[in-house]
Amino acid sequence: MLYHLMLLSSVGLSAASQMETPTAESTNADRLSLRSFKTLLSDPSGALASWDNASLHFCRWRGVTCRNHGGEPRVSDLKLESLKLEGELSPSLANLTFLRRLHLGNNNLEGSIPQELGLLPHLRTLNLSNNHLGGMIPTSLFLNCTRLQIFDLSHNNMSGTIPRNFGNCSELQAIGLDRNMLEGEIPSDIASLTKLKAIVIWTNRLTGSIPPEIGNLRFLTTLILGDNHLNGTIPATLGNLSSLVNLDLSRNLLAGVIPPTLWNLTSLDQLVLVHNSLTGVIPSDIGNLVRLTYLTLFENLLVGTIPPTLGSLTKLEILFLGYNKLDARNAADWRFLDALTNSSHLTIFDISVNQLGGVLPKSIANLSKSLEMLHVGGNQISGNIPTEIGNFMSLTEIDASSNLLHGTIPPTLGGLPRLQRLHLGRNQFAREIPATIGNLSSLVELDLSGNYFVGEIPATLGELPRLNLLQLDDNQLHGTIPPSLGKCPLETLNLASNKLTVECVSSVLRVGILCSKESPKERMDMEDVIRELHDIRDAFLGLPQWQE
Template sequence: MYVERWLMHSCFFSWIIFSSSHLPALQSNRNLSCRLDLFNFKQGITNDPSGVLSSWDISGSFCTWRGVACGKALPPSRVVSLELNSLQLAGQLSPSLANLTSITWLDLGSNLLSGPIPKEFGTLPKLQDLILANNNLSGIIPASLFKDSSRLVVINLQRNFLNGPIPDFHTMATLQILNLAENNLSGRIPPSLGNVSSLTEIHLDLNMLDGSVPETLSRIRNLTALTLGYNQFGHFPAELYNITSLRIHDLGDNITGLIPPSLANASKLQEIDLFYNALAGPVPLLGSLPHLRVLNLGSNSLKSDNWAFITSLTNCSNLTMLIMDDNRLDGSLPISVGNLSSNLQRLDLGNNQISGKLPEQIGNRPQLQLLAMDQNSISGEIPP
């Protein structure tokens, strides 16, 4: 009697009709293929100081190897996860891992891996999480990652030495977290990134990106974190300040002009980092942001404008950090500074043009750990 079964070659399936008496042999061949693909990865590791790969014996069951997990559904012995994080592994990534077509989780972060990211990784049909952060990887980001990886949910390549442009984005209906921060990426952010409507976090800070930030990013309705600081952008469209779902907004540095009042419409914001820019004019009234915890506007050219923004911030009961050092704030601090959140831990107004006495009410903040008023023209006694 004949039955239809799968035959895997290098962990790929192909249909074939064969006698049931051949099942054990074919299963064995498929297991051998997966074992060899994993062993090829091991051979690319040049330093394993903790001996974590010592269990990877070519004659053993690869499902028992350190970091390897196999699925429980039929057929058996199908690799679904490879997790070898923070093990000081050195060497290069093997393209043979792309033959593990059932893998959904690939985490090799926080090691000492070097060389390029194999373009074959973009062909893994079920891969959901790709974590290669905190390594020494170099070269360009394979375009296949943003073209053929239709099921990816997380791409984390942070803190490597990747260079070149960010590839264009194609159909990526499931991608939620994109972290390419702290690399050497250059060129412009592709406008096609704005078409990835499933994104909730975009981290591109600490690169060498330039040009205008595409307005298309404002179309991503569920975006909660947008970090673009420490690049060389020339223009930020006002629409980026209007993303109402944002909780973390880090656009520094090299931004010029005014902070638009529409920033107050992003009612879910928890953290605003616009430090070390060339922003000028008054600080908008942000009292309508009930979840705001951190407001960092340091190292700009902002003006106090009768300190109306301080009075407005008294409505932000979750505020823990207010940093406005190295600006052009002048005049005397208002009494309303004593009504800032009882959770306030850090108030930094150093290196401005503030004069007069410190309001006694400033001492009413029970959680205040740091009060920086250096390089101003403050007079009188320090409040108890």
Template sequence: METRPWLLRLIAILTTTTALLLHPSTSSSVSTAHDLPALLSFKSLITKDPLGALSSWTTNGSTHGFCSWTGVECSSAHPGHVKALRLQGLGLSGTISPFLGNLSRLRALDLSGNKLQGQIPSSIGNCFALRTLNLSVNSLSGAIPPAMGNLSKLLVLSVSKNDISGTIPTSFAGLATVAVFSVARNHVHGQVPPWLGNLTALEDLNMADNIMSGHVPPALSKLINLRSLTVAINNLQGLIPPVLFNMSSLECLNFGSNQLSGSLPQDIGSMLPNLKKFSVFYNRFEGQIPASLSNISSLEHLSLHGNRFRGRIPSNIGQSGRLTVFEVGNNELQATESRDWDFLTSLANCSSLLLVNLQLNNLSGILPNSIGNLSQKLEGLRVGGNQIAGLIPTGIGRYLKLAILEFADNRFTGTIPSDIGKLSNLKELSLFQNRYYGEIPSSIGNLSQLNLLALSTNNLEGSIPATFGNLTELISLDLASNLLSGKIPEEVMRISSLALFLNLSNNLLDGPISPHIGQLANLAIIDFSSNKLSGPIPNALGSCIALQFLHLQGNLLQGQIPKELMALRGLEELDLSNNNLSGPVPEFLESFQLLKNLNLSFNHLSGPVPDKGIFSNASVISLTSNGMLCGGPVFFHFPTCPYPSPDKLASHKLLQILVFTAVGAFILLGVCIAARCYVNKSRGDAHQDQENIPEMFQRISYTELHSATDSFSEENLVGRGSFGSVYKGTSGSGANLITAAVKVLDVQRQGATRSFISECNALKMIRHRKLVKVITVCDSLDHSGNQFKALVLEFIPNGSLDKWLHPSTEDEFGTPNLMQRLNIALDVAEALEYLHDHIDPPIVHCDVKPSNILLDDDMVAHLGDFGLAKIIRAEKSKQSLADQSCSVGIKGTIGYVAPEYGTGTEISVEGDVYSYGVLLLEMLTGRRPTDPFFSDTTNLPKYVEMACPGNLLETMDVNIRCNQEPQAVLELFAAPVSRLGLACCRGSARQRIKMGDVVKELGAIKQIIMASQNYASWSTKLY
């Protein structure tokens, strides 16, 4: 049972009273009467002391015995009084005792780096002698007590990295002596208080990583002694007051990840001559990078990435020779001529340079050899996402401390230089999506610390080097979409560290799969699809017990599906299609609870088909084009088992032909009748609407709905949409009580009737647990004789995702945590995959957005509102498709509509993929695509793209970042989810990822995040 706070306080009082009674000699001491009870009270509220730090805190009869306790320092000027209490980094759990406020001579209180919870006691404001108060890195909550503003002698105040909320108390305006003030990494909101400018003793002001908003107050310029100003990762907006650039004492100025705009002063170099760190990453700054930054001789750290800076990089940016970090990625910077690359020659002067980030700009031309003359201390070099051509410059192998080398998504050609193998500290090598050819250098096998190797989408040929077996720290290997041939080396199958991805798909690999594949016991994804692999599926594959996705389709594999695969209980996707497999369909697959997609089509399987588990869901399994399968659920249309004799089999097939011919004739007749109905409708048949409503739905009367919704009362109003309103309806009582959602169409609204029929036609075809179910329909007259149309749908109690992502002050919603968002994204992806790939003809939803996604009591997402849905029928001509899409420009919701729809392009499943991508990025960042934060020149996908990959955490929804998730977990979530969202939002519809692949990728992300603590040690290195 949880111990109540008042009981803990009572225990503390009784404890201290007992101590005084046991030691009457101390009861007369003024010091003991206050300090000893306060210390004992503190100890009594500590619930866990893993290092035994407080084991010495016992009374021993000495008047001032507590002065020898761990962490306690007594005053020499005032014997028996505690001068300092320092218990930092001891793992203490519990709450802070309010009796600490009785330590009247306390000058230093440091409880940082523990696991303390609860609120900061306001009584600490009674410790008037305090000079240092450090409560950072705990789990303290609530608001900062205004009484702490009474600490007029305070020099250091730090409450950073807690769960503190509220605003900075106005009483802090009296802290005239404080020099260090840090409230970073909390939930502090409100505006930056202008009165902070009155605290002229301040030298370090840190308010980073909160949810503060508004403008930067010009009054901060009065802080004449300020050396470090950090307000990064907030929601500040507008311009930086020009007077702040006159604060010549500043050594650190960090405004990163806000919504600040404007341009930087061109003479900033003379205004801030002592600056060591200047960081304005991920804002809206524009214009050119001031060349005067080169004149700041003390400048060491320059982070300008994620803005809209354009033009050329100043050619003498590194002339001071002191730069260690140079980040200008994710801007609109250009390099078209060889002289535009002169800045690299300047950076060669910086002998301590650690990081260069030029990625995601408009840099083009040939990367000069001068990039090989940079500091030999270089640890990170990123130039991906440009249009740079030519070869990888010679001399790249001299950077022996390099940990990240990222040249991906450019136009590099030539061969991969073998001296890359000299980079013994390399952890990430990303060269994917270029035009490299030739063989993969075997010297890459020397990179023993490599975690991530991505060489996909090039023209690499030859065999996979056997030296890859030396990469014992490798987590992800992607060699897909090349021209690699030969056998898969056994050495690759022995890289037991592989835990995320092994992708060798779309190559020319042949031969059998080595049984050593069983050593990849921690691997989540194996994709060997679209090669020429032969032989049987190795039994040892059953040892890969962490597998979630196994793709072996499009090969020449033969033999039976091994029974050893029954150990792969975590499988979510299994695709063995387009091979030469034979034998029975394994029965053990029907017991795989997590299996969501099974494709065994285009093989030579035979025998009975199981009918339980995944085999009972036609939308997620494919067994087409196999040999002699029989039995199974009726939707497979397989013959009954056991097989009849050959003569009977022939007659049975003849009977099937006759039946199918008859059915085909009836279908053809039905098509003709439907076509005639369509013509009648186009001629103005007033009764056709009624006939278009699917008869499969049992009708309900207006009177029943009127009663169930209490006359459609405001109290039962759930929400309003484009074509009507949704009410909560109830009928029955007790155990027979039924709750439903009643969607009432506004029949006077243009397009409402068409929306009603469209939704009926779509809903009659779908049966999926992640889609809102239709119960019945009503097409009748109301009590006034007016036309009335309504859909009665499954009631989803937790409201829409929109209200969870963007709760208003009236809403009682929280915000979804990281895992809830990931599960919701996966739910919606599975629903769309079903609509696109598992229904014939496919359905395009046309309006994927948070308000159309409903959450049940278990936070499972259900996709609803099919009023704009379109059924893509293969038999329609292109002209008819164009006709049905003639108004596509207004289909859907602004911000989520695919860009091609604005040009009159026909509706397609790729349009849904784009909308889903925007949804995914909205769940990542917490920003709507229509957020005023975005201007005419940018949008949500562009904003995330600019942040990739190094600064994604700054763009994440603050509600995720403030949930105390480890940074490694946040990175594992942000990097792949952002890449997936951007893959959905590609400008060309043909280049967008398929929903089936989205489901697969999200499943892999979920597996990694849920993985054991073994992943924590490498997660921060992965991206």
């Protein structure tokens, strides 16, 4: 998830920088510090060319902003983001006594963070994100940090533990430590930072439990701790975070039931709890989260039915409930599908690999016309695919494989211009494969294996310019394999367990028979033999190897 930078940058800072006219009495201290900083850098794009202009005051150098202090201009901001700078950070930055904001993100800086940066008493923003910095986070950064508001070391190679003296930074509003190699536990004293709005520490190696004290941070809007090794249960105290907008605890080792208090977080926009071992049911109270746009609970151990109160989530765009133990046995258990017709912005619907049975309701065709991904595979769903599925013009993926679906494939599926993946394998479909599938010009994968299809392979499949996977094995298809398939950029082709013949093999036999005729008049002449064999070669080599 790449939205953390937006979250951190949205934390407002009240102090505005201002540029003062340089005076002749300006001290050289800041200029010398900047020059020393530059000596450790490589500037392949020439972004700091102005720094080499001897006639230009340092306050006019690129990325430098000054403010007036004691009648002299002093550096207040150093903003050199996304300039392809290489090299190491110089301790001389600590001599920029009045520095408020240090932005060096999205460069190629390496080495460690100088401990001397902890000597900057006026520092409000420290952004060193998206570099190659390593080593431990210096504890000195938090000894004199009473004005620090934004601390962002995300997307680096930082190791060790999170320092426990974060609590000294009483004005801190945002912590960004994601995509590093940090270990150990989340310090509980982080909860003493009462002005915190964002904690983003995903993709590290953190262990231990989530400190329940985090529930005291009443201004917190973003809590992203996913992709770590956190264990225990989700603290019920997180339900006190009434301002919370984004909660991501995914890909950890969390267990137990989802605390009922979470369903009171009516400001939530994103709830991401995937890939844990959470148990229990999805309660009807989930309908309280009326602002939710992103709900992902897949890869857990959730049981019971899917509540119809999901229909209250009218802003929902993404719904992932797959890889749980959710069940449905009758029409009443499928009422949630009718309710979701209220979610007119839904683009992803995934209930795959659960224990859902019964007949697929026709109301599935009433879901949002914005739907892009429809995943219902890996269940025990029976019934037919409604013809109206062909009205979802935004669909890119349909996966209904490994169910008990029967009947025919609606020819209307051939009218989906954006469809890239159609997986209907391991069901009970019968009759012919619709020739209209050959109209799916965006199709990349087609899996119809393990059904009861009869007839011939439609030659129109050879008109699919992007098709690289075709699985028709384990059906009752017969006839010849269309040579037109040779025009597809196939990487995977499985036609096994059918009654197919290869046209080029029968053609070789025909040439052999005609060449062995006793009568010279009936015998094929050499020129025709060569031409025929070339055609056979082209047809054969145009196809990747398959299984018969």
